[in-house]
Amino acid sequence: AARSRSLFLWDDGHPMRFYLRPGLAKLRLAPLVLAGGGRLCRVQEPGAVLLAQPGEVAPDGAVSTEYVAECVKHNQRLPLEPFLLAARGRLAFTEAEDAALLQAARGQGAVRVSGCALWIELERSGLTRHSWEAMRDRYLRHLRPRLLEPPQTEDPTQIRGLFAAANREFESTESESDSSDVAELSTQDGVRRSPGQTASELKTGPEDSAFPDVQLQRQERPKSTCSSSNVVGQIVKTMEHFMEKFAVDLLTVTQAFLKNSGDVEATSYFLQTGQRLDGYPVWSREDDLELQKDDEHVRNKLIAKFGAENVAKRIVFRES
Numbered sequence: 001a002a003r004s005r006s007l008f009l010w011d012d013g014h015p016m017r018f019y020l021r022p023g024l025a026k027l028r029l030a031p032l033v034l035a036g037g038g039r040l041c042r043v044q045e046p047g048a049v050l051l052a053q054p055g056e057v058a059p060d061g062a063v064s065t066e067y068v069a070e071c072v073k074h075n076q077r078l079p080l081e082p083f084l085l086a087a088r089g090r091l092a093f094t095e096a097e098d099a100a101l102l103q104a105a106r107g108q109g110a111v112r113v114s115g116c117a118l119w120i121e122l123e124r125s126g127l128t129r130h131s132w133e134a135m136r137d138r139y140l141r142h143l144r145p146r147l148l149e150p151p152q153t154e155d156p157t158q159i160r161g162l163f164a165a166a167n168r169e170f171e172s173t174e175s176e177s178d179s180s181d182v183a184e185l186s187t188q189d190g191v192r193r194s195p196g197q198t199a200s201e202l203k204t205g206p207e208d209s210a211f212p213d214v215q216l217q218r219q220e221r222p223k224s225t226c227s228s229s230n231v232v233g234q235i236v237k238t239m240e241h242f243m244e245k246f247a248v249d250l251l252t253v254t255q256a257f258l259k260n261s262g263d264v265e266a267t268s269y270f271l272q273t274g275q276r277l278d279g280y281p282v283w284s285r286e287d288d289l290e291l292q293k294d295d296e297h298v299r300n301k302l303i304a305k306f307g308a309e310n311v312a313k314r315i316v317f318r319e320s
Contacts (some may be wrong), residue, residue, distance in 0.1 A: 003072065003075060004036065005035070006036070006037050006039060006078065007036030007071055007077055008033055008036040008038030008078070009037045009038075009074070009077070010069070015037050015038050015039045016033075016037075016038045016077075017039045017040075017049065018040055018041065018049045018051055018068075019043070019044040019045065019049070019050050019051065020050075020051040020052075020065065020084060021097070023131065023132075023133070024120060024131070025131065026040070026121055029051070029069075032068055035066060036071070036072065049067075050062045051063055051065050051067070051068070051194050052064065053065050053130075054085065054129065055129055055130050055131075055134065056130075056134065062084070063083045063084060063285040064083045064084075064085055066083060067080065067083040074293070085106055091130070097129070098143060100127055101128070101135060101138060101139050101143060102249065104118075104127060104250065105118070105139055105144075105247065109246070111237065113136075113139060113140070113144070114138070116132065119136040123135065147243060147248070155295070159318070162273070175307065238264060238285050239253050239254070242267070242268065242271060243258075246271045246272065248271065252271075253271070259282040259283055260283075261280060261283065261314050261317040262312075263309070280305070280306050280307055280310055281305065283306075283314060287305075287306075288318070291311070299311070
């Protein structure tokens, strides 16, 4: 049936007046209200129906925006009472909605997550039940500060578990494009190294014969006078710095280290630009699988792709 042009008229024939704060909801509902004979107020006026989105802070007597949609759906003016919103705080975000916000904001950069465009897009996509303002507020005030908090532990076992978890997600979520099966960034004896040390401390081994152009000199390593907890503390500070600088979560930073063979400078550049500092591509899971093959032709292909030095570093990184 054709939509009624008197849908939003009172019984006496006067148009219903609605007030809804500016935003996407108003843009969406305005054509429906006007087509049904209703009016929209620029400011809240006495006698006007105050509309609010479910989950927003609303004064007593506010009516859900769902009222307009339901009237249009049924093509008749419905009673207001069933759509009244109780005066209360914002509708709580669920764990699933928080997770969705974190995923959507990952890698977007500080400027984009602080602006409006991203959140307007997410509201249009129906990511959560909340308005874009509520989603942005939730992320900036509650979720991002948690991401910037360093791990509340210096237990090497727990830190190694973090790297293992990041590596598992790294493999499962990016196996078709850009991933790595590198294990935890820890030494076999359980003592952690900083990411920069992991990439720079090259050692000789059976693979040396495959790189006649590269001299892998064993470096003399002084005996560490620092406890493992101090080393872990340095790693945490580096990661915390990257999280704050690039507005990303801990898992993203960890995976960036995995992609860049643990090199601090290369990881920083990658988080900023999405590219390698030296112009070579980042390591993928497929590349790592190729690296494990005892095939000189395959190894030469990797050298051509990444450079001999990077291949050598990757071998050391994988063994560490």
